[in-house]
Amino acid sequence: MSLVSIILPTYNRSKFLNSAFRSIVSQTYQDWELIIVDDGSTDESQAIIEKFANSCSNKIKYIVQSNMGPARARNNGIRSAEGSFLAFFDSDDIWLPHHLSSCLKVLDDHTDVDWVYAACQRVEYENGNGNVILPSTFYHNGEPNKLFSLKSRVYGNLHIIEDNRAVEFQITYGIDSGLQNSVMRAGVFSEMLLPDFRIGEDRLFISMALKRGFKLAFIDDINVHYVVHSGNISDTNLSEENVDKRIIVMQQLIGSYKQTFDYIDNLTQKEKNALNHRLADDWFWKLGYSLQWSHGLRQQAINSYLEGIRLAPLRLTFWKTFIKAFLYFQVQKLRK
Structure with missing residues (x-):
């Protein structure tokens, strides 16, 4: 088995951390280390993290930095990673138990693939009942997104993108990838790190990876519950009333x-x-x-x-x- 470095940036997300840790521990693939980068939290995060670290048998690294934003937090985590593969966990989301194993199987079976990702399901948090807002980020109103029109090698629900229009598609429509639903070979980060933005760094990083010749693939399956709440900073939080x-x-x-x-x-x-x-x-x-x-x-x-x-x-x-x-x-x- 190959070590996966899971990088979890967090900032004042204490109410989500225990759920995040349960999600990681519940992965069917267990050869992982967890790198938690605290971006200057002022809530109860430290106590929750230290309690988890003391109870977990896997290797835990806890890095504390002043508030510099999620991109710098992730980059600090990348620099500390020892795994052959990297995965990114947003502290307010939930990985389904098969996320790591299904992505790693693709990377093991297809050595030309550098980055694999799966769909998210958007779930509302605020009202406490977990309403599904969007069943799959790969579909809209039951119809497949533009992503599926890219030329790909298809193996069941796996699509290996082989289309020179991929960057154009990423800019125009998005190819429905994020960091939180991806697993990548560590070599992707030997050439570049995430742009230092608070918003949009993952979208640009996808284009950067494609232009450098890294091959992306996607699994048409739900691997992540993307939790929508008032603290989201993403532009996808259309429920934000502010x-x-x-x-x-x-x-x-x-x-x-x-x-x-x-x-x-x-x-x-x-x-x-x-x-x-x-x-x-x-x-x-x-x-x-x-x-x-x-x-x-x-x-x-x-x-x-x-x-x-x-x-x-x-x-x-x-x-x-x-x-x-x-x-x-x-x-x-x-x-x-």
């Missing part, structure tokens, strides 16, 4: 996409076009329209619309929406 927080998250995500050009210097023209298209849509529709204009933040929305138009000046739908919004905004100012 509009200001959602705006900040979207701005940070846009910032991470903008920096793609700094991290990847060999994008094809199609990939560059896809990135500009994505940025334009995020500025205009996701930030400007859905988050700012729809919540009465008119001037901020106008500014975001202009950023989208700057990136895609020939998009007629942008101009139509912008002109209508601008005229409405001017009339409202005159009435005041």
